[in-house]
Amino acid sequence: MKIWVLIFLGLLGISGSAEEKSLSQLQLDSVEFSNADLSSVLSFLGDKAKQMKGKPANFMLYDPSGELAKADKKITLSLKNVPFSEVIKYVTKLSQTEFLIDRRVVWIGYPAALQKLRSRRASRNSNIMTSPAFQRMAGISGPNIEFSNTPFVEVVESLRQLDRAASGPGNFVIIESDTLTAADAKLSMKVSGLSLTELVQYSAELSGFRLRADRNAIIFRAPDSRVQPVLPPGRITTYLGERELDKISLVEVPVPDMAQFIGHHSKSSAAPKGINVVLFTSTAKTVTLDLIKPRLLDILRYMNEQTDTTFQVDKTTMKIIDLPPPKEN
Numbered sequence: 001m002k003i004w005v006l007i008f009l010g011l012l013g014i015s016g017s018a019e020e021k022s023l024s025q026l027q028l029d030s031v032e033f034s035n036a037d038l039s040s041v042l043s044f045l046g047d048k049a050k051q052m053k054g055k056p057a058n059f060m061l062y063d064p065s066g067e068l069a070k071a072d073k074k075i076t077l078s079l080k081n082v083p084f085s086e087v088i089k090y091v092t093k094l095s096q097t098e099f100l101i102d103r104r105v106v107w108i109g110y111p112a113a114l115q116k117l118r119s120r121r122a123s124r125n126s127n128i129m130t131s132p133a134f135q136r137m138a139g140i141s142g143p144n145i146e147f148s149n150t151p152f153v154e155v156v157e158s159l160r161q162l163d164r165a166a167s168g169p170g171n172f173v174i175i176e177s178d179t180l181t182a183a184d185a186k187l188s189m190k191v192s193g194l195s196l197t198e199l200v201q202y203s204a205e206l207s208g209f210r211l212r213a214d215r216n217a218i219i220f221r222a223p224d225s226r227v228q229p230v231l232p233p234g235r236i237t238t239y240l241g242e243r244e245l246d247k248i249s250l251v252e253v254p255v256p257d258m259a260q261f262i263g264h265h266s267k268s269s270a271a272p273k274g275i276n277v278v279l280f281t282s283t284a285k286t287v288t289l290d291l292i293k294p295r296l297l298d299i300l301r302y303m304n305e306q307t308d309t310t311f312q313v314d315k316t317t318m319k320i321i322d323l324p325p326p327k328e329n
Contacts, residue, residue, distance in 0.1 A: 023106075026052050026084035033077040038068070038095050041075050042108065045087065052084075062109035062117055064208060068097070105202075120205065131213035133171075137196040140166045145199070147189045152207045153182035155189075156220065159203065160290065162196055169217075169292040175305045177222035180208055216298045217291065219305075226308050226323050228301065236275055236313040240266065240297040248294060252286040255279065258303050259320055265296060276317040283307050283322060 028048065033041055042059040063069055073095040079087065092099050092108060100107040100114045107114060128134060142162055147155055156172050164170035174182045185207040200218060204211045209220040231237055245265060259277040267274035285307040289299065304310050312319045
């Protein structure tokens with residue numbers, strides 16, 4: 001997957017109409033483009049907005065399929081005494097794209113791509129934006145950041161370090177699928193002055209991952225990853241939810257080793273023998289987690305999501321099993 005992005009920063013308010021009105025109030029004396037790349041045009045507009053308003057504007061090229069990059073659109077245009085917003089409209093018309101004003105960003109892309117973006121925004125769970133993690137990150141300003149065809153896994157690691165530098169937990173979890181992995185998804189992004197919340201959102205949208213938040217972490221989930229069943233009730237589940245670890249850093253750990261890890265860390269003064277963990281899976285998938293203050297139950301559930309497994313419990317034993325095959329439509 002190739003995603004090309006050019007971002008220039010700091011646009012206006014939350015209402016799309018307010019942002020468009022603000023752009024329309026900017027008047028350009030002259031605009032001259034001759035067979036210019038679309039990215040170069042957006043660069044020009046970003047620089048001009050900064051010169052005229054004292055702060056840059058956010059322009060994002062939304063091209064998740066790579067079709068716009070392959071088309072290599074060129075812009076030839078000569079205008080005088082024209083509103084800034086009209087230049088954007090001419091540019092999108094000549095490139096057969098559309099623009100979508102969303103909060104602090106002007107998105108440019110093919111109509112089908114922007115419609116997909118609209119649908120993603122409309123279907124986003126409002127609990128994500130009101131979660132404690134997102135509310136806290138909204139107050140963290142990111143530094144100048146530049147990625148060039150960078151694997152998504154490295155982008156997420158940068159987000160983690162930004163959060164931890166601001167005394168946050170930096171708990172980000174990636175749930176991949178067979179068709180979307182964090183190593184294959186690439187981002188090219190140049191930003192400054194955005195909040196960590198915005199960086200997380202844009203990184204997810206441009207990579208194709210969906211966002212989810214729980215009490216412990218922000219989760220980037222591949223849209224076609226397997227859905228976990230409801231947590232089974234019982235004494236073991238309750239106990240695991242009460243057991244908190246200080247910090248874990250696991251890289252490509254096999255499920256058998258994870259079972260030993262959970263069994264070992266389930267030991268306490270109240271349960272000196274811990275929990276018996278039995279494997280009924282031969283999955284070769286592995287677990288990668290870097291978390292501060294996770295509960296054992298969180299670790300177990302993230303392991304299940306990353307390995308397409310789940311668990312069952314009885315009085316003294318937990319069984320790790322494969323998820324049942326998805327139902328055919």
